[in-house]
Amino acid sequence: MREIKFRFWDNVINNMYYGEEVSKSKNELRHNWYCITKEEGLMVGNVGPSGMDNYGLIVMQYTDLKDINGKEIYEGDIVHLECMLISDEIPLDGVVVFEEGTWWVENEEERRAERLWGECNYLRVKGNIYANPELAGD
Structure with a gap:
């Protein structure tokens, strides 16, 4: 089975982060959240689709x-x-x-x-x- 993974380029501080998709349900609507980590594996935070633009993140798929x-x-x-x-x-x-x-x-x-x-x-x-x-x- 194909492994689904993502990484994110931060346009604000010019840094690459790695993460995985975490789906959460709220009132039967599906929201995709990403658990963001640095290359070294340290947790940075979570961000949802509406936050991508706010944080200057560009998503790239594995x-x-x-x-x-x-x-x-x-x-x-x-x-x-x-x-x-x-x-x-x-x-x-x-x-x-x-x-x-x-x-x-x-x-x-x-x-x-x-x-x-x-x-x-x-x-x-x-x-x-x-x-x-x-x-x-x-």
């Missing part, structure tokens, strides 16, 4: 994939991948996005995209579009 070094891959990550396509290995550096019901590595500059879980021999996280925007063009 792809359920890990790179060659065992690092979890999230939406918004900048990755390097090498895929074998008809006996040619074609490298691609791009941003992980979720479109058309699947995960893609997209390079807008080259106008090219590959499925994230395609026939890839090598996949490595280089950074993410918030903490390392300069890597998106490499």
